[in-house]
Amino acid sequence: MRFEEALEELEQIVAKLEAGDLSLEESLALFEKGVGLVRMCHRQLEEARRKVEILTKEGKELIPRPFEPEE
Template sequence: MAEESTEHVNFEEALKELEALVERMEKGELALEESLQAFERGIALTRHCQTALKAAEQKVEILTREGSEDRVEPFEPQQPE
């Protein structure tokens, strides 16, 4: 597995790839070298997702500011009906 950049991967694609990597690794069918490469890719994808989430969190904070006072409102996801 060649090392691939996460630069042009969106959050959803990165998360989907990460989930697939974890599934393959959990099956225990990869050779040691393949496992190490998958682990390395997984770390890169995890960092990419964390960065994307942090950026989204910062945008939400900026959008929810009131006047000159910073106010962060907790995110409350909608419950399925």
């Protein structure tokens, strides 16, 4: 599943849970599915973060450095 698809599904799950119209069993099932989707999204984001590197020139060499986003 693509990241964007998982995120969209998570948004739908949150909306259903917030509506409060579900049984306890339905809510738990959606919650468990949501946790799985969050874990999958987190793994995909971590993988993407590792792939993004900033190349800086030091002398005659290009040195790959891990991408560190500004917070």
